Amino acid sequence: MAEYPAHLVQRHRLFDGRAVTIRPIRPDDEALVRHFLDELSGESRYLRFQKWVHAPSEKLVHFLTDVDHDRHLALVCTVPCAGGEELVGEARYVADQNGIHGEFGIMIADDWHKTGIAGLLMEALLGAARERGLQTMEGQVLTRNAAMLRFARGLGFSIEPMVGDFTTMRIVKRL
């Protein structure tokens, strides 16, 4: 496992004045991740996993939290709260065996849509991928997820239909 990439920690102030932190995920974030997934609407979970996730399993929480910061990099967006910090968004990529192509996924808490944090997370994620020498980033997006497709187009992704499958689109960006 690569060292914790502390240089990826960023602090931002959103246009509405709220302060957020973007940082690589840590193994001790499991409780935050579990709470984040539990609070997410069924629709948001469906759009991310493209499958109904009734109750996030321990296996899933572990997969999302226990990353090597190299082939699998995950960034979280947190805000301060009474008990410490709260997770309001996350984005990650997993690279292929050769470390050339990456696939990404992103989740934003339902109350935090349209605050700008998705853009901040993606910008940081794409920057980190470039830094690690990845050449392309791609994603699998449901056709009905119009908001995500618009967002991806804005980030410079090209959108391609999948052969023989109208439910999902492939989005790709050269890094």
Next chain:
Amino acid sequence: MKKIWLENYPPGVPAEIDPCAHASLKELLEQSCLRFHDKVAFSNMRATLTYAELDRLSGNFGAFLQSRGLAKGARVAIMLPNLLQYPVALFGALRAGMIVVNVNPLYTASELRHQLADSGAEALVVLENFAQTAGQALAGTNVRHVVTTQVGDLFSLFGRWATNFVVKYLRGMVPSWSISGATDFRTALAQGEGHGLGACTVRAEDVAFLQYTGGTTGRPKGAMLTHGNMVANVEQTAAWIASTLTAGAETVITALPLYHVFALTTNLLLFVRLGGRNVLVTNPRDLESFVAELRRTRFSVITGVNTLYHALLETPGFGRVGSAHPGTLKVAVAGGMAVQRSVAKRWHELMGVPLVEGYGLTEASPIVCANPLGAREFSGKLGLPVPSTEVSIRDERGAEIDLGEVGEICVHGPQVMRGYWNAPAETAAALTADGWLRTGDMGWMDSRGYVEFTERRKDVIVVSGFKAYPTEIEDAVMLHPDVQDAGAVGVPDARSGEAVVLFVVKKDPALTAEAVLAHCRQHLTGYKLPRRIEFRERLPKTLVGKILRRELQADAARSHG
């Protein structure tokens, strides 16, 4: 898109209908009851209801609901198979301005509970045979008034006694139940009669039905169909077939369940509008009795789905149905699922009338397209858009594409729903900002305006015309403590069009397919049940954990073949 289909309309079919022909379904019914009062509106197992009786009994039932304090807009769930009580309860609720929530009587308690809770239903009308399930589902819902009925409740005195006795005691078809405060149907009618139906203005924009349909994100959601939507679709369908039929003189075979929007509109509402007689078939799975009934009935119209027509053609004795009353059948409609060419051919040869395919969906009340009745043979296409309906084929970005290119079939017209009940995100995904309905079906339009279906989005499985959503099936399967992961996909099936194949990743290695199926039966109605269950070490997923449905589908197709 230019309405190129209009040039190919059969003679006599107008381009536009009057969507305000009736202000509401209440007015539609009341006009028919006046105009056709002594004609038979419904028959079932040799018992009948005339339009005058339907008027009186539905008025009494509406009055009963009002007497219980239910207001206009209250939701009334109806959980009945095709029986005479169905139109009485339905029109009773609609005439009192209430919203009908149709419930599949074969639902499990958890499916029923969801629908009752989601719709906020305050009353439930249920056949005693399903009252045990209902009793288990009521906790945590707003249902305060339950009306129970027995199969023979609207038969003549002797028929009622004999039928109810046979169903309950000889056939043992009524599992024991107990619902405190339940009122029996006949008592409700008597109470309503004493009360009298209070005046109620029902407008076109008032919601008439919350018609539940599966959802891609888990549980079914209620399509809000207004009185205006339903009246428009009845007029659209009437305009399509009016030249063939005579008001007050037609008999339609209603074997498809009325809780489903297809039979609700094309059989019940359309033929009430035309003053026809609906022959309600309670159990079409009893094919022998069904065929016997067809042989002794002079019917002019029949509706069905491929599965039903196929089953009829396979039943001994069906060959004599056509010759029993030669020349009386005018129209045979098929909808809900693609019709197999072989079924269409055999039907045409035997009955002398082709199967006319129509296309629709719950969100469009349901009819969108239909094939011309005068067609010499089965087209295999969805048909032309019906009057006052626009169809546009669009790409994934929502832009209209060229004729002949495959894209998503999108619909605009007075029959398109207002949205889903309490589900703004789902509504926004289904309806565009300018009011077009995205059907989720892929197809193309030829130069004559005929729409042809190519494939369905991969997230829905259509079993004998019923939509089963993988998400709902997976959600139910995942409740089993020994299941780690589950994925459901559809595979082509000769009998039902598609069948559900379920892939399961075990948490406990001792888990068996039988145990999974038994669990599914607890939570899912028959058509959603997996035809086959396969165990896998893991489900195919992308690097970041998104399921690869098309790989799962390919796996299912390989092992199904």
